[in-house]
Amino acid sequence: MDRILIRGGNRLSGRIAISGAKNAALTLMPCALLTDEPLTLRNLPRLADVDGFGHLLNQLGASTSIEGTRPEDFGRVMTIRTGRLTSTEAPYDIVRKMRASILVLGPLVGRGGEATVSLPGGCAIGNRPIDLHLKAMEALGAEIELTAGYVKAVAPGGRLPGGRVSFPVVSVGATENALMAAVLAKGPSVIENAAREPEIVDLCNCLVAMGASISGIGTETIEIEGRDRLHGATYRVMPDRIEAGSYACAAAITGGALDLVGANAADMRATIAALVEAGVTVEERKDALHVSAANGLQPLTLSTAPFPGFATDMQAQFMAMLTRADGASVLTETIFENRYMHVPELARMGADITVKGRSAVVRGVDRLVGAQVMATDLRASMSLIIAGLAAEGETQVSRVYHLDRGYERLEEKLQAVGADIERASDG
Numbered sequence: 247m248d249r250i251l252i253r254g255g256n257r258l259s260g261r262i263a264i265s266g267a268k269n270a271a272l273t274l275m276p277c278a279l280l281t282d283e284p285l286t287l288r289n290l291p292r293l294a295d296v297d298g299f300g301h302l303l304n305q306l307g308a309s310t311s312i313e314g315t316r317p318e319d320f321g322r323v324m325t326i327r328t329g330r331l332t333s334t335e336a337p338y339d340i341v342r343k344m345r346a347s348i349l350v351l352g353p354l355v356g357r358g359g360e361a362t363v364s365l366p367g368g369c370a371i372g373n374r375p376i377d378l379h380l381k382a383m384e385a386l387g388a389e390i391e392l393t394a395g396y397v398k399a400v401a402p403g404g405r406l407p408g409g410r411v412s413f414p415v416v417s418v419g420a421t422e423n424a425l426m427a428a429v430l431a432k433g434p435s436v437i438e439n440a441a442r443e444p445e446i447v448d449l450c451n452c453l454v455a456m457g458a459s460i461s462g463i464g465t466e467t468i469e470i471e472g473r474d475r476l477h478g479a480t481y482r483v484m485p486d487r488i489e490a491g492s493y494a495c496a497a498a499i500t501g502g503a504l505d506l507v508g509a510n511a512a513d514m515r516a517t518i519a520a521l522v523e524a525g526v527t528v529e530e531r532k533d534a535l536h537v538s539a540a541n542g543l544q545p546l547t548l549s550t551a552p553f554p555g556f557a558t559d560m561q562a563q564f565m566a567m568l569t570r571a572d573g574a575s576v577l578t579e580t581i582f583e584n585r586y587m588h589v590p591e592l593a594r595m596g597a598d599i600t601v602k603g604r605s606a607v608v609r610g611v612d613r614l615v616g617a618q619v620m621a622t623d624l625r626a627s628m629s630l631i632i633a634g635l636a637a638e639g640e641t642q643v644s645r646v647y648h649l650d651r652g653y654e655r656l657e658e659k660l661q662a663v664g665a666d667i668e669r670a671s672d673g
């Protein structure tokens with residue numbers, strides 16, 4: 247199994263190209279199931295989850311072809327063709343490894359009137375239920391049956407009528423599934439209390455490029471006129487705001503300066519506001535977001551929230567950064583009940599963090615010390631990398647496969663800006 251080795255202490259300096267967003271890519275790929283014409287996605291990140299989703303689409307009868315497979319190619323181009331679906335089942339073996347697999351539910355029911363998807367179960371960051379996805383399918387007219395760990399959704403008569411979906415809490419995944427099901431419904435649909443994340447906007451824009459009729463994009467009320475069919479399209483995946491934010495934290499903790507090339511500041515307002523409050527300088531430049539930290543870090547009080555609030559996917563990286571702040575920070579996680587798996591690992595590196603319920607108090611320390619630590623989930627892993635970059639001595643991060651789900655060529659990107667980091671393989 248691979249490990250990442252970091253010898254901390256180098257100030258990061260230079261340019262990092264921001265990849266296409268994992269969380270957008272994984273909701274754009276299932277759009278290919280909505281049409282019998284090819285969907286070409288540009289700027290797809292080279293990630294284990296993207297490969298995994300391609301595999302799932304292949305199981306359903308789609309063919310996937312990739313351009314840009316040379317190591318130096320950032321941003322691959324994938325064309326997905328789903329002339330005919332050969333299966334409507336997302337099996338347990340794939341869904342358990344990749345929660346985003348649930349996102350085939352909406353498009354399969356929308357296109358073919360039927361889907362069978364394994365229930366995803368819990369994961370390292372907590373219980374991640376799908377009841378809202380199922381309620382949304384029902385509101386659009388599907389009949390739902392749960393058997394033997396699978397959910398089966400069927401549109402009576404083969405096509406969803408459409409309907410009003412009103413979410414009691416904001417759910418990114420359920421909003422995505424509802425959108426992908428509603429675009430091919432017989433009648434109009436409304437999604438109330440919809441998620442407003444930039445990845446939802448990216449999904450809507452791609453669906454519109456495929457011929458869907460959607461209004462209220464980026465607001466909490468989305469209206470959809472169902473279409474008889476959608477056509478193919480070519481669409482560019484948005485830049486990864488979480489990757490960009492992660493490298494911003496890495497620059498800040500090392501007192502360095504980075505140009506995050508291609509990052510879109512408009513998608514990152516809450517992250518930028520938090521960085522600025524912590525004393526980091528952030529400038530929007532022509533092709534990049536420039537981040538620099540020269541005068542130490544100030545403590546913060548932060549609470550995660552749906553967009554436009556502070557993203558849960560940035561909590562672990564900020565926590566790592568704030569371990570070196572000049573005072574005590576308070577972070578509150580409101581989205582997931584167990585997203586503090588990185589705390590004991592950061593403590594092994596000398597961090598002073600106390601968790602009480604959903605909040606964590608992070609008291610800044612003078613130094614972090616390298617240690618052997620274990621990645622537990624994607625963003626937790628990145629928090630250990632960030633801490634390792636500032637720690638004295640060597641940090642070894644194991645279970646790197648978590649990082650490979652969401653950070654394209656992490657060690658290459660960090661090496662290029664001065665980090666002493668490498669991947670070691672135990673064979």
Ligand SMILES: CC(=O)N[C@H]1[C@@H](OP(=O)(O)OP(=O)(O)OC[C@H]2O[C@@H](n3ccc(=O)[nH]c3=O)[C@H](O)[C@@H]2O)O[C@H](CO)[C@@H](O)[C@@H]1O
Nearest residue numbers: 374375376377378379416417418419420551552558559581
């Ligand atoms: C609102 C929010 O910040 N969503 C995050 C969530 O999206 P993801 O789509 O995974 O999760 P949701 O947005 O659906 O979850 C939001 C909240 O709703 C609850 N819930 C969700 C679905 C459901 O059927 N029933 C239910 O109760 C969840 O437990 C959670 O407390 O994790 C992703 C990966 O970390 C992040 O990129 C998203 O930003």
Ligand SMILES: C=C(OP(=O)(O)O)C(=O)O
Nearest residue numbers: 269345346559624625652
């Ligand atoms: C937890 C994450 O992703 P996933 O929902 O794919 O597990 C994430 O992007 O931080």
